[in-house]
Amino acid sequence: xxxxxxxxxxxxxxxxxxxxxxxxxxxxxxxxxxxxxxxxxxxxxxxxxxxxxxxxxxxxxxxxxxxxxxxxxxxxxxxxxxxxxxxxxxxxxxxxxxxxxxxxxxx
Amino acid sequence: xxxxxxxxxxxxxxxxxxxxxxxxxxxxxxxxxxxxxxxxxxxxxxxxxxxxxxxxxxxxxxxxxxxxxxxxxxxxxxxxxxxxxxxxxxxxxxxxxxxxxxxxxxxxxxxxxxxxxxxxxxxxxxxxxxxxxxxxxxxxxxxxxxxxxxxx
Numbered sequence: 001x002x003x004x005x006x007x008x009x010x011x012x013x014x015x016x017x018x019x020x021x022x023x024x025x026x027x028x029x030x031x032x033x034x035x036x037x038x039x040x041x042x043x044x045x046x047x048x049x050x051x052x053x054x055x056x057x058x059x060x061x062x063x064x065x066x067x068x069x070x071x072x073x074x075x076x077x078x079x080x081x082x083x084x085x086x087x088x089x090x091x092x093x094x095x096x097x098x099x100x101x102x103x104x105x106x107x
Numbered sequence: 108x109x110x111x112x113x114x115x116x117x118x119x120x121x122x123x124x125x126x127x128x129x130x131x132x133x134x135x136x137x138x139x140x141x142x143x144x145x146x147x148x149x150x151x152x153x154x155x156x157x158x159x160x161x162x163x164x165x166x167x168x169x170x171x172x173x174x175x176x177x178x179x180x181x182x183x184x185x186x187x188x189x190x191x192x193x194x195x196x197x198x199x200x201x202x203x204x205x206x207x208x209x210x211x212x213x214x215x216x217x218x219x220x221x222x223x224x225x226x227x228x229x230x231x232x233x234x235x236x237x238x239x240x241x242x243x244x245x246x247x248x249x250x251x252x253x254x255x256x257x258x259x
Binding site for chain 1: 173174175178185198201202203205206207208209210211212213214215216217219220221222223224225226
């Protein structure tokens with residue numbers, strides 16, 4: 001997780017608009033099904049949870065299983081009634097949490 | 108692919124449990140429709156999900172099972188007293204059938220999400236949506252997979 005997650009969030013919106021959000025984080029999403037060349041199972045290591053909140057209130061959550069492709073991508077929507085901050089978090093199986101945020105202004 | 112011996116397959120590094128199961132070499136931890144149905148029943152609390160209201164967008168043929176684009180959209184008002192709270196995605200023939208569970212709130216604006224999933228083989232993908240009123244809606248789509256997702 002050396003690279004920052006990629007986010008696409010509009011900087012401005014009108015009050016009551018439903019805005020589109022796209023997120024992508026680089027992660028191998030090792031499923032725990034694959035084997036290495038010696039036939040040993042490669043242990044599972046995935047991002048198991050993604051959340052998005054706006055001004056502290058939940059907007060969207062994805063509880064992921066190993067069947068989510070590598071570099072998990074999500075597109076979803078948020079209804080904005082006020083200016084504020086979107087916060088995003090990705091939780092790894094090993095407990096690491098990667099976070100990011102974006103501000104949006106009501107015009 | 109089926110002509111390869113088991114050893115060659117492993118040497119090639121294609122040690123994919125899902126694919127070996129397809130080719131009949133055993134060892135695969137394939138879940139099957141029953142486990143998927145059990146998990147859906149657990150999600151709905153035994154209620155029958157009605158067909159409709161859920162749009163499921165998946166390719167008819169996925170050349171690469173390790174990246175299959177999926178979009179789910181539920182027709183719902185997303186008002187404070189009536190919104191889609193959860194959407195469960197199941198792939199019955201994956202080693203573990205549960206794919207993802209989305210949680211929405213009225214702040215989502217729309218009960219719509221897209222991601223990319225893995226499919227071990229050709230199969231029916233099922234989505235079940237739960238509303239805040241405790242109603243369940245479902246939809247299914249058959250996807251033909253050319254090369255299995257291999258879980259990687």
